Amino acid sequence: MLDLTKLARQMQGLSQHLTVEAAASRQRLELAQKHLQQAYAFQKDLIDRQEKWRDRILFANATPIEPLETCIDIPVPPKIHTVIATDGSQIAPNHHEIAYCYLLNIGRVVLHYGQNRHPILDSLPEVFYRPEDLYMSRQWGIRTEEWMGYRRTASEATVLAELACAVKGEAPSLAMVDGSLIYWFLEQLPIDARDRILPPIIEAWQRLRDAQIPLMGYLSASRNVEGMNFLRLLACPHPVPDCISYCPNQLEKIPCKIFEPLRDTSLWATQLKPGQRGPLWRSNARILDLYEDQKIYFCYIHVGTEIARIEVPAWVAENTAIFDQALGLMLAQVQKGYGYPVAIAEAHNQAVVRGGDKARFFALLEKQMIKAGLKNVGTSYKEARKRGSIA
Template identity: 85%
Template sequence: MLDLTKLARQMQGLSQHLSLEAAASRERLELAQRHLKKAYECQQGVVELQEKWRDRILFANATPIEPLNTCITIPVPPKVHTVVATDGSQIAPNHHEIAYCYLLNIGRVILHYGQNLHPLLDSLPEVFYRPEDLYVSRQWGIRTEEWMSYRRTASEATVLAELACGVQGEVPMLAMVDGSLIYWFLEQLPMDARDRILPPILDAWQQLRDAQIPLMGYLSASRNIEGMNFLRLLACPHPIPDCVSYCPNQLENVPCKVFESLRDTTLWSTQLQPGQRSPLWRSNAKILDLYADQKIYFCYVHVGTEIARIEVPAWVAENSAMFDQALGLMLAQVQKGYGYPVAIAEAHNQAVVRGGDKARFFGLLERQMIKAGIKNVGISYKEARKRGSIA
């Protein structure tokens, strides 16, 4: 039980700290705005410097593909269109439950507009209980709980491609996922583990590419700083941006980290009007070297309620007509969802496993185990005590 009386004593210090942070953030924002204006005049030179020294730069930074002062109004989407989305949830394995297994539940949504068709709103559950599913990740030092989330990411992409490619008709379409298309977690995985997660995702994306269905990742409240890190190249006091030689320890207070903790979205909130997008950027994340020709591009969009980060594969970004139409469909989804894409929100609602669902899942499992003749079926004493109190 939370003791609010004791907690209240700490709130004053927290509020003072947040006030100081807000003032410091305003100063960093003003400095970033000055560097952005400076970058307007020498953008090509900075890009060339970035490309020449990219192997010596130790922080993630993106490359602007369009002029940095680009602010483009997103076109109105066609009235007749279809939006497809998936999202996932899970029941994690627990040694204290009646059986050690885990469940993935992928929410599926197809929304048809202007076509007089019923939507699809359902979920696709899958239970994993075999030793090769539960313990295969141990050989790489990966906990089962972590491996489960990686498997879920791959399943979301696979189901999305199957869903979108199975829709009949020639109307404009958009396939959406919640979150980034840059799977940063893959960097820390051994090659054998990575080969079980990434190839199914790239295969699913290729299916969408062959069907000419644009894929989009929608990031709300993005914490990304790849764009701000491009401006760090202007703030570098050294003759060349050679971090390996001049600033090998990036944890120290290096000279160019004047924008530290300032997000891309904070800067673009001062540049964009509702319904506008920022310039297009190409991410230079190391993990994208494994994506072959499906590199990830992104831009920031003022959707009215926030600045959202929008990510698309290269084949979408390079097709200007497809990209513009996809942005229009995305913005319409945000408006229909009162600030967040309705298709992604509904996919989440279909996928989420609530407390009652979890109880019914284990209840069904218990009945099957008893039916199979397994005795002493039950949770551990620790779990039983945690679910109730004698106090």
């Protein structure tokens, strides 16, 4: 139980710390705005330096494809359209439960607008219990719980492509996922492990491209700094941005790190009005070298309640008509969802496994085990004791 009396004594110190941090953040924001204004005139030179010294730069940075001062109004979407979304949840394996297994549940949502068609609101559960599913990842030093999350990411992409292609009609469509399309976790995976996660994702994206259904990743409260890191090229005091030679230890205090920990969204909040998007960027994350021709582009949009980061594959970004239409459909989703895309929110609601669902899952499993003739079926004494208290 949380002792609120003891906790209250620490609140004063926390509030004072936040006050100091807020003042420092305002100073960093003003400095970033000045550098952004300067970068307008030197954008081409900065991009040239970025490309020339890419292999020597040690921090993630993106390349602006449009002028940095770009502020474009999002077009009104067509009244007749379809939005598809998936999201996932899981029940993690637990040695204290009646059986060591895990479950992935992928929520599926298809919303048709202006078409007099029934929506799809359901989920696809899958249980993993075979040794190759439970223990395969340990050969790479990956915990089963982590591997389960990676498998879920691949399943979400596969189900999204299958669903979108199945319901495709003449109306414009948009396929949405919650979160980034840049899977940073892949960088740390061994090649054999990565080859079991990334290819199904790329194949699913290829199906969407063949069907000409734009794919979009929606990031709320994004913590990304790829845009801010582009401005670090302007703040670099050295003749060239050669981090390996001049600043090999990026964890130390270095001269170009004058904006940290300011995020991209904080800067673009000062540049955009509701319903506007900023410039289009190409991500230079090294993991994207494995994405074949599915490079990722992004932009920041003032959706009214926040600055959202929108990510799309290269083929969407390069087709102006499809890109603009997809942004219009996205903004309509945010407005219908009172600040967050309604299709993604509903996909999450379909996927989430609540306490009652978990109890029914294990009750069903217990019934099947007893039916199969297994004896001494039940949770461990530790798990049973934690579920109730006699104190």
